[in-house]
Structure formats: C-alpha cells, structure tokens
Amino acid sequence: MTSRPGKVLPAYYLLIVFLLYIPLGILFLFSLNEGTALSFPLQGVSLDWYRGMLDNDQLLTAVRNSAIVATVSGLMATLLGTLAAMGLIRLRFRGRSLLLAVALMPLLVPFLILGVALLILFSATGVARSLVTVALAHTVVAIPYTLLIMMARLIGFDRAVEEAAADLGASYVYTLRRVVMPMIAPAMLAAFLVAFTLSFDEFVLASFTVGREPTLPVFIFGQLRFANRFPEVVALASVVMVVSIGLLLVAERLQQAYSGRVTTQRSSGEGASA
Amino acid sequence: MIQGKGRWASVMLPALFLVAFLVLPLLLMGVMSVRPRLQGGIFNTDWTPTLDHYQTVFESGSFLPLLGTSARIALLVGCLATLLAYPLAYFLVFRAGRRASVLLVLLILPFWTSYLLRVIAWKIILGSNGAINSFLLYSGMIEEPSPLLLYNRSAVVVTLVYVWLPFVALPIYAALLRVDRSWLEAAGSLGATRRQTFLKVTLPLSLPGVVAGFLMVFIPTVGEYVAPILVGGTRGSMYGNIIETFFGDGINWPLGSALAFIMLGCVLVVVVIAVKTLRVDRMLEES
Amino acid sequence: MSKHALAFVAFALMLAACAGAASTSTTAETVTGGDLSVLEWAFYEVPEMWVEFGEEYPDSNVEFSFGASDEDIYAKILAGSGEDIIHLYTPYLQFYVDEGLIQPIDTSKLTNWDKVAEGFKESCTIDGEVYCVPWDWGFSSILYRTDMVPEGVDSWDALFDPAYAGHVSMWDSGNAAVTVSSYIMGIDEREITEEQMAEIEQMWIDQKDVNLFYWTDEAELEAAFTNGDVWVAYAWNGAYYRLLSAGVPVAYADPAEGRNSWVGQYAISADAESYDLALAFLDGKLGEQTATNLLVDYAYGHVVPDYYGVVEDTNLVEALSLDDPGILERTNFTVPITQEQLEAFVAMWAEVKAAG
Numbered sequence: 012m013t014s015r016p017g018k019v020l021p022a023y024y025l026l027i028v029f030l031l032y033i034p035l036g037i038l039f040l041f042s043l044n045e046g047t048a049l050s051f052p053l054q055g056v057s058l059d060w061y062r063g064m065l066d067n068d069q070l071l072t073a074v075r076n077s078a079i080v081a082t083v084s085g086l087m088a089t090l091l092g093t094l095a096a097m098g099l100i101r102l103r104f105r106g107r108s109l110l111l112a113v114a115l116m117p118l119l120v121p122f123l124i125l126g127v128a129l130l131i132l133f134s135a136t137g138v139a140r141s142l143v144t145v146a147l148a149h150t151v152v153a154i155p156y157t158l159l160i161m162m163a164r165l166i167g168f169d170r171a172v173e174e175a176a177a178d179l180g181a182s183y184v185y186t187l188r189r190v191v192m193p194m195i196a197p198a199m200l201a202a203f204l205v206a207f208t209l210s211f212d213e214f215v216l217a218s219f220t221v222g223r224e225p226t227l228p229v230f231i232f233g234q235l236r237f238a239n240r241f242p243e244v245v246a247l248a249s250v251v252m253v254v255s256i257g258l259l260l261v262a263e264r265l266q267q268a269y270s271g272r273v274t275t276q277r278s279s280g281e282g283a284s285a
Numbered sequence: 286m287i288q289g290k291g292r293w294a295s296v297m298l299p300a301l302f303l304v305a306f307l308v309l310p311l312l313l314m315g316v317m318s319v320r321p322r323l324q325g326g327i328f329n330t331d332w333t334p335t336l337d338h339y340q341t342v343f344e345s346g347s348f349l350p351l352l353g354t355s356a357r358i359a360l361l362v363g364c365l366a367t368l369l370a371y372p373l374a375y376f377l378v379f380r381a382g383r384r385a386s387v388l389l390v391l392l393i394l395p396f397w398t399s400y401l402l403r404v405i406a407w408k409i410i411l412g413s414n415g416a417i418n419s420f421l422l423y424s425g426m427i428e429e430p431s432p433l434l435l436y437n438r439s440a441v442v443v444t445l446v447y448v449w450l451p452f453v454a455l456p457i458y459a460a461l462l463r464v465d466r467s468w469l470e471a472a473g474s475l476g477a478t479r480r481q482t483f484l485k486v487t488l489p490l491s492l493p494g495v496v497a498g499f500l501m502v503f504i505p506t507v508g509e510y511v512a513p514i515l516v517g518g519t520r521g522s523m524y525g526n527i528i529e530t531f532f533g534d535g536i537n538w539p540l541g542s543a544l545a546f547i548m549l550g551c552v553l554v555v556v557v558i559a560v561k562t563l564r565v566d567r568m569l570e571e572s
Numbered sequence: 573m574s575k576h577a578l579a580f581v582a583f584a585l586m587l588a589a590c591a592g593a594a595s596t597s598t599t600a601e602t603v604t605g606g607d608l609s610v611l612e613w614a615f616y617e618v619p620e621m622w623v624e625f626g627e628e629y630p631d632s633n634v635e636f637s638f639g640a641s642d643e644d645i646y647a648k649i650l651a652g653s654g655e656d657i658i659h660l661y662t663p664y665l666q667f668y669v670d671e672g673l674i675q676p677i678d679t680s681k682l683t684n685w686d687k688v689a690e691g692f693k694e695s696c697t698i699d700g701e702v703y704c705v706p707w708d709w710g711f712s713s714i715l716y717r718t719d720m721v722p723e724g725v726d727s728w729d730a731l732f733d734p735a736y737a738g739h740v741s742m743w744d745s746g747n748a749a750v751t752v753s754s755y756i757m758g759i760d761e762r763e764i765t766e767e768q769m770a771e772i773e774q775m776w777i778d779q780k781d782v783n784l785f786y787w788t789d790e791a792e793l794e795a796a797f798t799n800g801d802v803w804v805a806y807a808w809n810g811a812y813y814r815l816l817s818a819g820v821p822v823a824y825a826d827p828a829e830g831r832n833s834w835v836g837q838y839a840i841s842a843d844a845e846s847y848d849l850a851l852a853f854l855d856g857k858l859g860e861q862t863a864t865n866l867l868v869d870y871a872y873g874h875v876v877p878d879y880y881g882v883v884e885d886t887n888l889v890e891a892l893s894l895d896d897p898g899i900l901e902r903t904n905f906t907v908p909i910t911q912e913q914l915e916a917f918v919a920m921w922a923e924v925k926a927a928g
Contacts, residue, residue, distance in 0.1 A: 024372075024376045024388070027392075031392070031395045031447075032395060033406075037410065037416075091298065091302055092299070097295050113303050116303075119549050119553060121508040121510070121545060125307075128311060128313055130648075131310065132306075132313060134651040154299070159456055163456050163460040163497050164460070164463060166493055197386070197462060200386070201458060204390065211396075212396060214400070223636070225638060227399065245402065255394050322911075322915075345926070347927050413801050432784075432801075436785045518784060519784065520780065522925040526925060530918060531918065536643060536914070537915045
C-alpha cells in the first residue's frame, strides 16, 4: 500500500491548488509588464497598468455589474434548486422524471443557442434587456448545478432527525429552520458558490442578454480587439484575485473566532480529527 | 421536510420558471430550425416549414463525424476531471477539519477571474517560449521548442480538464458530506481495512455526487467551442464551433438551430440511457 | 443561515461596493431618456470620438449600447433593439438594406461629405443610393516576420505556401477566406459559380496543412508573432502598427493582387426618430478633431485624407501607408454581399473546419 494516507491527500490537494494558481501567477507577472505583448521575455516592470485600471471607470463598473448579477442569480438558483430537489425527492407525482429532465436540460443546450433564444423571447415580449435579463439567463443555466448538488445532499437525508424533532414538540417551521437548514447549509453554500462562479465569469449568455451595462466578461471580450488596453484588464484580474484571497482570510478569521465561542455538533465530515 | 399546502409550491415555482425561460425559448428555436431562411425579420411568419436544414446536416460528410469526435473528447474530459477531483473532495471532507470551507473556496477562487484570461495564460505556459518548453530546452531534453503542446486536440483536453476540475469537486464534496464518520469507525471496528471501508461504504454513498459531477462536465463539453478556438489550432475544432460559425459569421440561424437540435437529441438519448442504466431513479427513492 | 454563507454574501457585496465606490455615478450617457441612441463597438463611445457633435449640441443626450462583432450587432438590430445609429462594417451593408433596417442618407445635409475620399463614398453606395457615412478604415493584407521570411511576400498565396508550414495563421472568417481566394483566382466574389466554390473549399482544406491556428482577435495574433510561432498571417494594419511600435521585425505586404480595405460605416435606422439630429452626429464624425483622435489614439484610418497631416508617429504613417497616395487606388475595397452569398461562404468555411 502507499505511504501514510495522511500525507498523500494533503500533498495532492496542494499540488492541484498550485497548478490552478500558476496561470494566475503568470497573469500577475504580465500586469507588471511594461509592454503590451503577452509573451516572455517581459519588457520591463511597470505599475502603469494598475494606475490605468483605476481610472478605467467602465472596467470597474463592469466588475460591479458582474458581482451583482452573480449574487442575484446565485441566490435565485440556489433557492429554486433546493426547492426542486426537495420536491423531487420527497413528493410523488407523475411528472417527476419530466421535471428532472427539464431542470437538467440547460446543460444540454449550448449557451449560444439559449442566448439567441432568450433574445428572441425578450424582444417578442417587449422586455428590455438589462442586468435583470442577464441574471434570469444565468439562473436558468445554474439550476441544473444547484439541483444536482442539493439532490446529492438530500438523498438519504435521514427522516429520523425530523421525526425526532417533531416528537420533541418542534413545529414544522422550527424544524425546518433550526434542524434541517443547518444540516443542508454547507451544501447550499456549495450550490451558491457554483452558481455565483458560473455567472461571474459567463460570457456567451451575457453578451446576448445584456443591455446598456456590460458584465465583466462581456467587457473583457470587447477589449480584446484593442490590444493596447488589454493589460489593464489583466491588472484587474490580479486585483480581483488579491482582494478575494484577502477577504477569504478575513472570513476565516471571523469563522475561527466565532466557532471558538460556540461548540456545534456536526454529524457530517467537518469533524475535529484529521 | 415538506408538509402542508405549501409543498406543491416547492415544485411549481421552479417548474414555472423553467417553462418561461427555458422551454419557451427552446420551442422558439425549434421553430427557427424548420424555417427556410432568416429573411423579413425575426417575426416574419410568411414562410412554410422545411426539413432542408436537417437534410443538409445529415448529408454533410463531416458534421456528424465531428459530433462523434466531440462526444469522445467530452467523455475523456469528464472521466479525467472526475477522477482527479475525487481525492480533492475526499480530502476536504475527511481530512481538512475546520478549514474545509476555506480550502474549498480556495479551490474555487481562480474561477472568479476571467476564463478567457486564464486560458490565454495557459497558452503562454504551453507555447513555444513558455515555461514548459523553456524548461525542456534548458534541461537539454529537446533541441527546439516543441509545437506539440499547443494548438491541437490534446491542448483542448488539458485546458478543459483544468477548467472543470474544481466544479466537479463540488457535487462529490456535497455527497461525501452525508457519509457519517461513525459508520466508518464502525466498519473499522468490524475488521474492514481502510481500502475496504472506502470501496464498500464511502464510494457507493458518494456515487450520486460522482455521477452528477461527471454529467456536469460531459454534457456541456460536447458543445464546447471557446477552448477549441483558443488552444485547439487548425484541427482542433469541435461540433460547437460549427454551430457557432453558423450563428456567428453567417446569419444562418435556421441551420445553426438544426445543428443544435441534432446535438440536443443525441445527448438526450445518451443521458436517458445512462440514467436508466445507473438506476438514478432508484437513487432518488432512497429517502 | 450559516455563517459561511453570510460571509460569502458579505464578500460579494463588499466587492460590489469596492467597484461601485471607485466608479462615480454612471456616465451621463447611460441615463435614460436620451435623444440619440447608438449601437457601437467598445471604445468608440468616448466623447473624443464625437467631439464636433458634442460641442454643437451640448444639451443632447447620446446613449451607447454595445455589440461585440458584426453579426452580434446585426442580430441585435434584427431582433429589434432599436438604436437610432448603427456602426457596421463592410460587407454587412447589403443585409441592412435588403431587410429595410436602415434609411438613405441625405448627403446634401452633410457639410463634410465632399471631403471624403471617393473609394469610401462608393463603399456606402448601393444602386446609386447612399446608405451610410463611412468613418474608420484599415487594411487587410499579409503580415510577415522579415527575419523569418527574408525574401518578402508579394502575393496572397503566401498564406498557402508549404515553405511556411506550421507558421501561418488565417483569420477565422469564411468571408475573408473567400475574398482571399477571389483575389488569387482573379474572380469577383459576388459571382462565384458552384465549381469555383468547391475549388475554394478544397484550397482551404489543403491550407490546413500549413496553418497553425485561426486567429480570432489581434492580441492573440500579436503574441504569436512576437514569440515567433507565426511568420505569415492575414492581418489588419492595427497589428502591424503595434508590432512595429514594439520593435518586432515585421513588414506588411503590398501583394500583386492588391490589399483589401475594410470600412466602418454609420447608418441611420429606418425607425430613427430624429433623422436630422442623427445626420448631425454623422456629420460631426467627419470633423477634424474627431478624425485626429481616431488617427492618433486608435491608429485607424479616417476617411478624410485632408487630416492625415496630423499623424506624426512614423510607425503609424507606415502602417496606414499614409505617405503613399496611390495605395488606395491599388486597394480592393470590401464589396457588399447579400445574405445568401454570405451563407454560402460560411457553409463552405464550416465544412473546412469540420474536415479532418
């Protein structure tokens, strides 16, 4: 057998994370590059692109738009996916397989097609294209993911827990809020993360359903034609990365402080032993 | 967990949403695929339906074989991504302890930068004076930069596996969460080795997540077109590129819609077979 | 709700707040209730690109929405997005005319019309009627590395030359492919027979043996030239200019068949409400200040040759051949084609890409 499993898995995780972050490291290097060509060797170090980026109102607005759309569509998709997962698993009704098939269908449709189809739909119904229509499109394509994640979690969710709570006198709403939700919350977070990520970086659907305000990928794609402004976009990517990691560390600090005060019983994987 | 009069709302709400924003637009696209040509504007109804476009696709000597190739690529990417992601999810659930959610997000973070930019960065790594080639030249393993790393199908596969890897980890992670540690300990105390515990307890329980993850990658990859454009080179085109060519360069939406519907049909057939074979409906019943 | 989820919603909102605080209230152009709406390409919405109109009509509100490509813009107009002014490029003009999406331009009301070079005026004229105001232009020709191709390039068939195998890059466009073939074969791309089309298809299928990749944006192409992957490519003059400025040893061919020139054109929508205001906008585009900004800031040609004197950057003069007055006569302007023809070209290109 291999060496102690305790060493292999963490090492594997670190390796994968390292590989995932290499392209970002390279992007970071290029944001410091003096010239505009995206190849080695670098042409000198300069912070000009970062300065340019901060002045670039449109770039920053596009980031804001993407964050808003991703949050909204992520929440909607998580909600609808969870509801559908609960319904599909607990209820018996004739259209069950049909609903599942329809909910998974966005996975089969190239975003290109869905984008055009939605464009036609919105034009036909007189709905103006805007960040709202982008959020709707993103919700549609995120639902299969949130649904699958929540179904994977809810299958085998032990009824006994709910029944025990009911036996102890808890109302239905209370059970839902204090018993069920905390247990499925990590999976809901995973679902939200997937939906958020999907939306934040999604280009094809956005380009068809966006109105006057662009999302970040749409903006970036439009910038590709102008290679001389491109490094500002690269600078932005570096900043988003650094900010994200910073906020992540803050959240981690908060979480540790919080859980230091409260002891919680968790039955699933996040136990204490390593 | 669902009781009372509100329970049907849990199904109706998602259902209505999907009908409005998925089924309806797709029906419109189906109508588009039997339209002779896109003339007189989108709302013109003065035309007779025709199956010409479907005929064009079937008669072309290269479109359907390309669909087959794309499906094979998707299969490869799906399997590789799932295999590589499983240990990540396992690590996060069973070894990461309290740090799990942080490490999970660390995995996802790169995807908050632009996909386009990350692929371009990989092009630089794989390119002829990129990191890999520079290293190989420096170490004397090759004398000239190798053109084999980029602008071909392999580059497409590597890129797609790289892109999808963290996504696949998520449903596996969610599924592994419901494995109760006490069961593992019980198995251990009953004499099972770690490997047996994994194969007989953990793996089967995580299977819904694995299937979900695989499908999440496989299906959209069949219609992928961005990665082939960026790293696929001259002969790296996939079926999605053909559809995009018709919706993009030419305004031939009817033909593009027909191509899309054919792909939709094939993938649906595959999924139905997979679902029936793996008895997913049985998995649904386990509650 | 779990603390994790809260943390992440908070994070997303913080990110949004950061971006929101840095960008002040949205630029005036995007406030609703505008007098003119324009469907534009990224970067052309800045006031420097319509200086004269902004000065003459300071109270009017101009709103911009964006398209990412010719077909994207066409698709949006077709689906009824309703902008007053559209920035399209040859050869899509015919589509808009055929579908009745744009209306003729009354050139008598344009003060700057006479300054426009003849070739550009013709690109906007269909059956004697002027349907657009040309504005920006550039060349398409063969760009090549002078150190890798010391013998130089004098014909479009360099793109097919086995001597450069693995180092050629063609633009991913069926239309451009047919145009190149039409130059080599000496035929008019509006009158291609079925046999000729089959010949063209085979030409490009064979070309796959020498082609490294089909480029879709200039940044990609420039990177490949810089690191030496690509030696010979179909390219626009923008790439030439930027590579020259970066010190990469490149040259831009003057092929025997003639270069190609594409022209950006502004058209007025058939349903535009304020026709005269729209005309004034287009007239302003032909003004000197706007032209100067276009030439100097964006390195694209402007259709009024009188203004070329402002360009001092020698690389730019070189890239646009501004010091060569005869160049435009030797240039083949892109011709407007019908939707049917484009469909045939694209169908051919799809077959080329799908072929093994």
